[in-house]
Amino acid sequence: MDELQEIIKKNQKHWDNEVKSGEHYTVPDLDLNTDLLNQFVNGELLFWSDPNAKINNPLLKRIRQYEYANIKGKKVLCLASGGGQQSAMFSLLGADVTVVDISQG
Numbered sequence: 001m002d003e004l005q006e007i008i009k010k011n012q013k014h015w016d017n018e019v020k021s022g023e024h025y026t027v028p029d030l031d032l033n034t035d036l037l038n039q040f041v042n043g044e045l046l047f048w049s050d051p052n053a054k055i056n057n058p059l060l061k062r063i064r065q066y067e068y069a070n071i072k073g074k075k076v077l078c079l080a081s082g083g084g085q086q087s088a089m090f091s092l093l094g095a096d097v098t099v100v101d102i103s104q105g
Contacts, residue, residue, distance in 0.1 A: 019105030028084040
C-alpha cells in the first residue's frame, strides 16, 4: 500500500470511530420541522423556536444572512459533511443535494 492510500485508510478509520462513539457532530439532525425551517430562513421567525432543534445552528443563520432561502432546485455538494446536518437542511429547502464523505457513517 502506498503512503497516500495509508493516509486515506487511517483517516477513514478515525472518522468511522468518531461515528461509532456517537460524537455529536457525526449525528444528523433529521428531525427538523420543515414549516419552521422555511419560516426561519425566510425571516418570518426572529429565532428558531422548535424545542427539538439546535437553536444556534450557524448554517441557518448564514442561509438567512445571505438570503439563500430560495435554493429550491439548486445543486448543492456537501463535501466532508460530518453528520449530514447541512444536507438535510438544504434538501428540506428544496435543493438537489449530493453528499460525499470519507466515512460511510
